[in-house]
Amino acid sequence: MSESTRVHNFCAGPCTLPVPVLEEIRDELLDFHGTGMSIIEASHRASAYDAVHMSALADFRLLADVPDDFVILFLQGGASLQFAQVPMNLLADGETAGYVNTGTWGKKALGDALRVSPVYEAWSDATGAFDHMPASEEIEIRDGSRYIHLTSNETIGGIRFAELPTLRVPTVVDMSSDFLSRPINWSAHDLVYGGAQKNLGPAGLAVVVVRRDRLSHHGRSLASYLDYTTHEASNSMANTPPMFAIYVMGKVLRWMRAEGGLGIFENRAAERSSLVYNAVDESNGWYTCPVDEASRSLMNIVFRLPTEELEKRFVAEADQAGMVNLEGHRSVGGIRASVYNALPLASVHTLIDFMEQFRSANS
Numbered sequence: 541m542s543e544s545t546r547v548h549n550f551c552a553g554p555c556t557l558p559v560p561v562l563e564e565i566r567d568e569l570l571d572f573h574g575t576g577m578s579i580i581e582a583s584h585r586a587s588a589y590d591a592v593h594m595s596a597l598a599d600f601r602l603l604a605d606v607p608d609d610f611v612i613l614f615l616q617g618g619a620s621l622q623f624a625q626v627p628m629n630l631l632a633d634g635e636t637a638g639y640v641n642t643g644t645w646g647k648k649a650l651g652d653a654l655r656v657s658p659v660y661e662a663w664s665d666a667t668g669a670f671d672h673m674p675a676s677e678e679i680e681i682r683d684g685s686r687y688i689h690l691t692s693n694e695t696i697g698g699i700r701f702a703e704l705p706t707l708r709v710p711t712v713v714d715m716s717s718d719f720l721s722r723p724i725n726w727s728a729h730d731l732v733y734g735g736a737q738k739n740l741g742p743a744g745l746a747v748v749v750v751r752r753d754r755l756s757h758h759g760r761s762l763a764s765y766l767d768y769t770t771h772e773a774s775n776s777m778a779n780t781p782p783m784f785a786i787y788v789m790g791k792v793l794r795w796m797r798a799e800g801g802l803g804i805f806e807n808r809a810a811e812r813s814s815l816v817y818n819a820v821d822e823s824n825g826w827y828t829c830p831v832d833e834a835s836r837s838l839m840n841i842v843f844r845l846p847t848e849e850l851e852k853r854f855v856a857e858a859d860q861a862g863m864v865n866l867e868g869h870r871s872v873g874g875i876r877a878s879v880y881n882a883l884p885l886a887s888v889h890t891l892i893d894f895m896e897q898f899r900s901a902n903s
C-alpha cells in the first residue's frame with residue numbers, strides 16, 4: 541500500500557487509521573500467524589483469537605491507565621446502545637441521574653435514557669446555539685442523582701469540555717469522539733464509553749469502562765446481552781464478539797503505545813487543531829468559527845465561509861485536491877474538519893495551505 545495514493549481523510553467517523561496498522565492487517569489477511577487463515581475466519585474460541593482479544597483488553601488498560609477496580613467491556617450496538625444500556629445497568633427502579641444536553645449527542649443520550657428511567661436534563665444551552673459547554677456550577681444535581689451524564693466532545697457541534705467538570709456525584713461520559721485523545725481522570729467517573737470508529741478502529745465496537753462495584757446494582761430483569769455482568773463474567777466473549785473490529789483496535793492501541801501514549805496524542809491534538817483554528821482566526825473574518833473559543837473541539841473543527849455557495853465550492857475543490865469529507869454535518873452545514881489521532885500532520889498542513897489559497901482566490 542503506497543501512502544501517496546491515500547487521500548487526506550477528514551471524516552467524522554469512521555475515519556482514517558494509521559497506515560502501519562493497515563499494512564499489518566493486509567500482511568496478515570491470508571494467513572494470520574501461520575494459522576493458514578485470516579483472523580476473521582477463525583473461531584472466536586480458537587487460541588489465535590483469544591490471544592488477540594486478551595491483548596486488546598490489556599493494551600486498552602495500559603494505554604488508558606484504567607485502574608483495577610474498573611472493568612473493560614467490548615460490546616456491539618455502537619455508542620448509541622449505551623444511551624439505554626447505561627441507565628439500565630446503573631440505575632435501579634425509581635433512581636435518577638442528570639443528563640447534560642450539550643448538543644446532538646447529549647440530547648440523544650437523554651432521549652434514550654428517558655425511555656428506561658426517570659432521568660432529567662441537568663443543563664441545556666438556553667440560547668439554542670449549543671456553541672459552548674457549561675461550567676460545573678451550572679449543572680443541576682438533584683437529590684438522589686446516581687450520576688451525571690456528559691458528552692466530552694460534541695462531534696457535530698464541534699465543542700468539547702476543555703476540562704471535564706468534577707462534580708459531587710460521579711460522572712458517566714460519552715467519549716466517542718475524543719476517546720483516548722487525552723488522559724482520563726478515572727476518580728471522577730463511574731463509567732465512560734465510546735464507539736471505536738473514530739480514534740480507535742473500525743465501526744462495530746463500543747468500549748465501556750465501568751467501575752466494578754457499580755455492576756449488579758440495578759435489580760432489573762435484563763436480557764442477558766444487555767446486562768454488563770454477562771460480559772464482565774466472560775471477558776466480553778459471552779457471544780461472538782466483533783472480532784475484526786477488536787483485532788484492528790488492538791493494533792491501533794499498540795501503535796498508540798509505541799508512539800508514546802496518551803500524553804503524546806494530547807499534544808498532537810493541540811498542534812493539529814491550533815493550526816486549523818489559527819488559519820480561521822487569521823483570515824480577518826473570512827473564515828469564522830461559530831463556537832465559543834474556550835469550548836472549541838480539538839477533534840472536530842467547524843467553521844463557516846462567507847456564503848453557502850462558497851462552502852459548496854470549498855468542499856468540492858478540496859475533494860478534487862485529495863481532501864475528503866470536509867462537509868459539515870447535514871443538520872448544521874458549514875465545514876467540519878475532523879482531525880482524529882491517526883490523521884497525519886501533513887494532512888492538516890495540506891488543508892491550511894488550501895484554505896489560504898481558496899481565500900485569496902475568492903475574496
Ligand SMILES: Cc1ncc(COP(=O)(O)O)c(C=O)c1O
Nearest residue numbers: 618619620645695714716717735
Ligand atoms: C459523541 C457521539 N456519541 C455517540 C455517537 C453514536 O455512535 P454510534 O454510531 O457508534 O452509535 C456518536 C457518533 O458519531 C458520537 O459522535
